[in-house]
Amino acid sequence: MAHQLAQVTGAGLEHRGLLNYAPGFRPFRDTVLFERIGGQATVDRLVDLLYEGIAVDDHLRPLFGRDVTASKPRQKLFFAEWLGGPRRYSERAWTDLKHAHDGKPITHALAGRWLGHFQRALEATVAADSDRRTIFGQVRPLAVALVSQPAPQDVAWCGIGARAVTRATELARRGDVAGLGAALAQAPDLLRPTYAAAVMQAAALAGRAEIVRMLLDRGVGPDGPFYLPVGVTGRAFERVIYVTPLCAARFKRRAAVESLLLAAGASEDVFTAAFLGDLTVLTRMLAADPGLALAADPAVDVLDITPVEHAVAGGQAGTLRIILGHIAHPLPGAVRALRGAAAQGSLAMAELLLAHGADATRIGVGRWVLHPELAPLLASRGAAIGSSGSWIGAACTGNQGRKDDPEYVRALLRYGARATDRRSGDVMKGATGVLALNATALHYAAKAGFLRTIEVLLESGADPAARDSLGRTPLDWLEQAAPSVSRAAVRHLLAPEREQGSASQTAT
Structure with a gap:
């Protein structure tokens, strides 16, 4: 490189x-x-x-x-x-x-x-x-x-205060020097390290050298890490792959920004080398300190995010191989890394991780079930879709723009999901909100209007009369569906006798 x-x-x-x-x-x-x-x-x-x-x-x-x-x-x-x-x-x-x-x-x-x-x-x-x-x-x-007081009054990561950060990052992305200068004057707390890191990263990714120069001149450090968008890293690494501005600039090949950051004293590190596939720097670092192969990233404080995860997130099988060569067997954890490799459909990285002891039994729900080579490999190491019903949220709801995907549902059922599972029991969430409804895949598919998924579920033994914790059937959930959902078509699948009866009465 x-x-x-x-x-x-x-x-x-x-x-x-x-x-x-x-x-x-x-x-x-x-x-x-x-x-x-x-x-x-x-x-x-x-x-x-x-x-x-x-x-x-x-x-x-x-x-x-x-x-x-x-x-x-x-x-x-x-x-x-x-x-x-x-x-x-x-x-x-x-x-x-x-x-x-x-x-x-x-x-x-x-x-x-x-x-x-x-x-x-x-x-x-x-x-x-x-x-x-x-x-x-x-x-x-x-x-x-974690004490934040005296806290900024008009800047925050959520709620109304988040608008200031969103606006500042958008101004940085567009290269609007005057606009960002005005935003910083109105909300000086945007220069606090975590907020400034977000703005700096937006400028670095977009190649806005003039914005980077402004931020450096205002005292923003050249090394403040911030997480990459999920569109770059994939959901397995959502908000946990933090990169420095230097890494962001190199990732997008923003030479002018890179030069500014280097002049300001930007630092190299093992995470940058792993993510970008910089074999020369990585090899030199690990030769000097083999323990860096399992260094926990300080940017994500309590989480165990190591160069292994960075290599996988960057799609760098070569750097992953070098890193794993410095780690004794078995590899601690690595479930998230294996999940990320599977999401990318990388057989090479999955094989490397499994050979070093990654635990396939905890990989969980994912589109790996559709991969003709990965799916049987992971299943042979114990990967399976559990009965908690977490797969329902990934395949049977219309949330996050999901579409009717019967082949995905078939594959999930083939690798351990059951048509009678209920969406509940997620260990990272309490049994509140939607999980407390204890609903089946058919409830969600009916509400989403996923006709082909409904057919797959019925063929696999789903019960159209199943009731959620409030006593409602999938047909009851249909009443809450969006206007675009064809209610008649869903009713025809779930209660064909009722549909035929209604048609006969209409004809009479």
């Missing part, structure tokens, strides 16, 4: 960190603390008690949305991994800790109240005083690191 070389930082990855948290986000990695305190059962009880306290705390309660319990299953995975247990949270979480909390008005006082509830839950669940002191000693700085 022909480009100028930035400063090679080796093991120094401080430039990728977004939070100043000295003890680290993985303080109990490779310890026996999780098992010693009682494993997942203790963590579950700890989180349950923590949320009981939050639910009755009038100061904290507003930060947790309408249903304070909705995030409990996710938090149980988080604290299990944080305490040294299975890395299931990193397999599935879609954003880092900083962005999950950025924009929330977290004061030192609120962090203190949260810590009080955590300490009380800890005392009730962890027996050894020494373990309690150790855990609390690490969770305190973690909570304090």
